[in-house]
Amino acid sequence: MSHTVGIRQAQKQKTRQALLDAALQLLEEQSLSSLGLREVTRAVGVAPTAFYRHFRDMADLGVALVEEALGSLHLMIGEALHEPRDDARIERTVALVAELVRTSPAHVRFIARERHGGVAAVRAAIGEQLDRFGDEVAAAFAREAESAGWSGEDLRMLAGVYVDHMVMTASSLLEAGPGGEERAGALARRQLRLISLGRRHWLD
Amino acid sequence: MSHTVGIRQAQKQKTRQALLDAALQLLEEQSLSSLGLREVTRAVGVAPTAFYRHFRDMADLGVALVEEALGSLHLMIGEALHEPRDDARIERTVALVAELVRTSPAHVRFIARERHGGVAAVRAAIGEQLDRFGDEVAAAFAREAESAGWSGEDLRMLAGVYVDHMVMTASSLLEAGPGGEERAGALARRQLRLISLGRRHWLD
């Protein structure tokens, strides 16, 4: 493969990652459309012009951040939904989101903030990823016995509700901050129970 | 009252409103934290320093926009929920949101964008308004016969789901653009039906 691991490439990836990390940190207190190129390079400790060696502009860096935040999540989500019992699945789903918020809060904040943010390319990238999540969740649901008789459209709707709820839960867990997590988690579990009840009686 | 309607005050309110309008329009393609003071005054046609006669800074203007967008909505929302039959209430709720998006899309976009945006004061103002909506919806639900046996916490949870869903619906109606509104509206109605089903079987 073109997986060259020369000293050259390694150093380049290193500063590229440093740029992404610095941007992510700076984005905790502002939004992407106000983040300056010089601001990021200054935080890393490189010349402003070095930025262009890695990204065309800030929108480009934003899209890369979307991939970094959401790209590696597709495996975990299907796994959590594999749980057969309703309450256990709810528990695992909320736990998954909670751990995500705990381990990488800045990524979560970035997604929540830029999902409807001012940079079109980033909005589109996030929407695309969330759509993929929706499709995968719908596929997971389709494999369950409880989904017998459901139309594809209804299944996709339900999956969308789940995905939207996960994003919302992540955001509220973030806002809750330390101490309020348990309360926010309990609320999210109750909401998921409500949705599960609706699902169970959908075909009545 | 201190409701002075002199020529002086009238002109001041006029340019203040012009600033708000210009800002709202500029915010369709960027977010508040990147909107410049000079940018707004230039669009209105006044000197940059005139801005300070009306707002302390951009965050201040943002909070005023929140009030303008959400302040006059409290009446309408209770009215829509007054509908007794489930499907009729769903219909009215979605219709209310759809009309709101049709008549003032820029306000809706602003709220969706800045709800998790980069300006703390504006985030707080939006959160406060949405909390008020939640309380009012919960109070409306509490008056219904179907809510017998519900705990206050559960009712507030349900109300929160409704409010969050309305915001989400507004946002997706906006993204759908002309032509896709009917599809987005149908999806929103289905989602509300799911929630209503969950509500009906909550105490089973």
Next chain:
DNA sequence: TTGGCCGGAGAACGGTTGTTAACTGAACGT
């Protein structure tokens, strides 16, 4: 070992930003 490649540095550019101060003139209270 040589010669090209290329990530990064440096300097400079035109333009924009928020904020300050002093000033103007029309609406205002008396």
Next chain:
DNA sequence: ACGTTCAGTTAACAACCGTTCTCCGGCCAA
């Protein structure tokens, strides 16, 4: 009628922005 208030103007400030061009020096393939 007269002095005051005050929304808006003008001018200037230092700081910052994105982008271009030129140059340096270490990696790398031959």
